Amino acid sequence: MPSALPDGEPMPEDGALPGHTAAGAAGRPLGFYLHVPYCATRCGYCDFNTYTASELRGSGGALASRDNYADTVVDEIRLARKVLGDDPRPVETVFVGGGTPTLLPAADLGRMLAAIREEFGLAPGAEITTEANPESVDPRYLDELRAGGFNRVSFGMQSARQHVLKILDRTHTPGRPEACVAEARAAGFDHVNLDLIYGTPGETDDDWRASLDAAIGAGPDHVSAYALIVEEGTQLARRIRRGEVPMTDDDVHADRYLITEERLAAAGFTWYEVSNWATTDAARCRHNELYWTGADWWGAGPGAHSHVGGVRWWNVKHPGAYAQALSEGRSPGAGRELLSAEDRRVERILLELRLADGCPLEILAPAGARAAARALADGLLEAAPYEAGRAVLTLRGRLLADAVVRDLVD
Known part of the structure; x- marks a missing residue:
């Protein structure tokens, strides 16, 4: 099941923030995270706040549907404008994550981005990213995304080996992520990332080297490589507990990380965060850097987290409850904390x-x-x-x- 929300104090119904959050705002970048909680299937290792069609059926009705989801997110973007008042900062980064954002029509992602542009404005050279499942896009879709203002795309590759993908319950076929990189370049995307996961049960060092070599050969300018974390409540955790697949130990993770650094460095990538490598400074994910350096961002969507001026808050998790709150003119915030x-x-x-x-x-x-x-x-x-x-x-x-x-x- 999707991960739990933290405890915190109640969120005001109008979403109002304490006055001190505006102090020093001019010196902090402002970004937006847009969460799209829909997936075609649930990956065995995933504990993100995502929902398949069967999980939503009869739970929230039309309010939970992805057909009108973009309109609901636009409502929250407009709420953000009201809450932040006359804050003059244009938005420097937008990141659409999930879930699988590209299950929505490209036009829907474009409408959400257009709302940010209309309400806040985009800074010159703003970084606009969406995550994408390799099987959920094609050249035409990528062309539409680029025309809609997106200039960075992140594909979930995870592995180049079929047996590893099977353990992860990933539905794409080996080779498709690499093809997506070429299609994104042809569509005019400035920056392309591939996400990889190491330490999957049954993966060998040679499997991991093959995945890295395939990723490098595809020509992205950014690679994210994460150690697999087995989260409680996931299908993979249950399989490990039943003894169906082995648990990967920390020594294996360390060996895979060393292989990662060696392969990526040799290919011209430089680490700038423990799990992230880029070919140039311009290829770094500026949105993630905004998180890591304590800047401000508004997270729109079910379960999304936000941070502005030392106040952190999070939205209700279920798409139906999220849409209901906004349709009634209320903040979808479930709780917040004021950071000392x-x-x-x-x-x-x-x-x-x-x-x-x-x-x-x-x-x-x-x-x-x-x-x-x-x-x-x-x-x-x-x-x-x-x-x-x-x-x-x-x-x-x-x-x-x-x-x-x-x-x-x-």
Whole structure:
């Protein structure tokens, strides 16, 4: 089932934010995340807030339908304009995720983007991304997306090996993601990403090398590679618990990460976040950088999360409940939390330490500063940045990133 929402205080019905959220806004980028919660089938490892047609049948009725979904998201974009009032910032990044956004007509994605443009304006050179399932697009669809204003697309490749895709319950065929890259380039997309997952039960080192080589050979300018996380409540977790497939251990994940760095670096990719590599600075995902650096974004759609000026909130999960709230003129927010200065300091460490630029040593508490010195001595932090006042992970540090972060936030 889809993941649970966090606890928090109630969200005002009109979605109003505390006055302090506007402080310093001019110096923070503003982005939009648009969540499309529909999938043709549920992948065995997925615990995102997504729904197949059978899961929605009889649950929410017409309000949960994807036929009028774009109109509902447009309503929330208009609500965002009311809540943010006279905030003059144009939107610098838009990311449409899911789910499978490309199950909607390209025109629907274009209408949602047009609403952002009309209500807020788009900054010059704004990055406009959509995720896409390789089997849900064709050259004509990609042409329509590009004509609608999208300039970046992210394809879920996951693996080039059929038996690995089968374990993940992925429905596309090997080779299709690579073809999609060529089709996206032909449509005029400036930037193309391929998402990969390593550590799937039954995957070998050679399987992973083949997936990396296939991805590199397709010619994207960005690759995201994530270790498989087996989430409780998913079909894959149940299969592992029943002994049908083995659990992949951390040593295997570490080996696959080293293979990833070796292959991608040799192909001209540079890491800029622990799980992300790009061929140039311009190819980095600016929307994700907005998350990692504590900027502002409005998340529209069921279960979407937002952050503006130290206030984080999240929408109700079900598409029917989401649409009902907006149809009644209410915010679809289910709850929110006001981040303290200490909360924001800790989150900076958690997120920025994963970046190639690292985090400033000056934001560490005394215990965290002592931990950073130990991490330097242990070869987990780079020496030159440390001397310049920043904590930057070495390759070995990236393998142990979660443990380093835990030590530095003390």
